[in-house]
Amino acid sequence: MTETWTDHVLARMRSETGRSGNARRRVVEFLGRQDCCVSAQEIHDGVRGAGSRIGVASVYRALEGLDELGLVQRVDLGDGTSRFERIDPRGDHHHHLVCDDCGKVEPFEDLALEEALERVAGGRGYEVAAHDVFLRGACGDCRAA
Amino acid sequence: MTETWTDHVLARMRSETGRSGNARRRVVEFLGRQDCCVSAQEIHDGVRGAGSRIGVASVYRALEGLDELGLVQRVDLGDGTSRFERIDPRGDHHHHLVCDDCGKVEPFEDLALEEALERVAGGRGYEVAAHDVFLRGACGDCRAA
DNA sequence: ACCTCAATGAGAACGGGTATCATTATCGTC
DNA sequence: GACGATAATGATACCCGTTCTCATTGAGGT
Known part of the structure; x- marks a missing residue:
């Protein structure tokens, strides 16, 4: 692959x-x-x-x-x-979780999120070519530390 | 206000x-x-x-x-x-639509989107402090032109 | 092998953002 | 209201990611 x-x-x-x-x-x-x-x-x-x-x-x-x-x-x-x-x-794509402490970046996918994004774009007269989403915070490791 | x-x-x-x-x-x-x-x-x-x-x-x-x-x-x-x-x-916040042609930036809000984001964050062990979302594409004006 | 021209690499140039530092101005005190 | 300590300010030098420039290289067609 x-x-x-x-x-x-x-x-x-x-x-x-x-x-x-x-x-x-x-x-x-x-x-x-x-x-x-x-x-x-x-x-x-x-x-x-x-x-x-x-x-x-x-x-x-x-x-x-x-x-x-x-x-x-x-x-x-x-x-x-x-x-x-x-x-x-194949068209799959993911978004990113970023840890503010250690800088680690990891991917995630979520169908409901994609659907919500589709809906927003459609209702706005926009021809959307791409979208970006990222969440920042403290990852499991850094929260434990 | x-x-x-x-x-x-x-x-x-x-x-x-x-x-x-x-x-x-x-x-x-x-x-x-x-x-x-x-x-x-x-x-x-x-x-x-x-x-x-x-x-x-x-x-x-x-x-x-x-x-x-x-x-x-x-x-x-x-x-x-x-x-x-x-x-x-009051805690309200919005995200952004960006036009790739004219560079215009406009805000939007969507409850379903926020809910989807909450869910993703929760299921990942992340303590999410902030999230960013933006859609890029061609706005209504630029599509007409 | 040769010629043409896109592709390449080195380094200069550019620009947003940060660090430095002397100067200014705010606040507590008298 | 004047004074002293010190945070805030503004000009500028600096840093670093990205883009530009240009001489050189090398791929592909003939």
């Missing part, structure tokens, strides 16, 4: 631009291995750590392209840095 | 710090006049436009203090700048 997303995206980008560079492939492969959102820095470090001399600009360029194609989602948790995560080809 | 929030906050800050400066008062008064979120720049420009030589740092300091006291809410729409809006003393 992880491989599926990665392969799907690489094929898509190739057919889209006609070219295929090394930097983009590394970014896509890295994102394919993540289960939740990561920052551009983390991607940069991760890829570099694996031995590729990739530039920051290329990371942002790759992410921008992926975003435009709807293959990746920008996640902004309000800490001044953007994070990115792959979009499940 | 606008005056109510402003007065309430000024009194609260005064009792909290024991001091009352000009910059903070101007920021609070400005926020009291807004119906939806504004950026720190907008506050700075707005107050300066009214003739007060206020510094950017003071705006951020005031906002930080108001945030800590729970009198103001940070709103991050993912465009790289934070916005702020006053918190209704």
Whole structure:
């Protein structure tokens, strides 16, 4: 499944631009291995750590392209840095719980929440392209500590 | 009601710090006049436009203090700048619809949405302190254009 | 192998937000 | 009302994530 997303995206980008560079492939492969959102820095470090001399600009360029194609989602948790995560080809998506203490980020899904969001959007004359939801507070571990 | 929030906050800050400066008062008064979120720049420009030589740092300091006291809410729409809006003393709060085309931001409320959020938080062991929701898309005007 | 041009990487530039620090102004005290 | 202690303020330097610039590289077609 992880491989599926990665392969799907690489094929898509190739057919889209006609070219295929090394930097983009590394970014896509890295994102394919993540289960939740990561920052551009983390991607940069991760890829570099694996031995590729990739530039920051290329990371942002790759992410921008992926975003435009709807293959990746920008996640902004309000800490001044953007994070990115792959979009499940089956349309599933999740939101985020953020711990104010330890900074941990974990995903969650909720059907009733999605339905409520649909309803709001519909009743407002808005053509909604995306929605973001995140809850912040103290996670179980930090409450115990 | 606008005056109510402003007065309430000024009194609260005064009792909290024991001091009352000009910059903070101007920021609070400005926020009291807004119906939806504004950026720190907008506050700075707005107050300066009214003739007060206020510094950017003071705006951020005031906002930080108001945030800590729970009198103001940070709103991050993912465009790289934070916005702020006053918190209704009665506990009401709203979320935001953002138009990707014209950048317009408008508030909305939805009870079912709030209930769904409560439920998610409760079932996760999280002590949730705040939640953010925003929908982005094309507003009625931009769809017509 | 060669040519064309998109893709890349290094580093400069940009901008929101924060930290620093000398100056100002508020409040309690006399 | 003047005075002293000290919080608040404003100008500016700084930090860091992101974007821009541009010379170089390398992929794909011929």
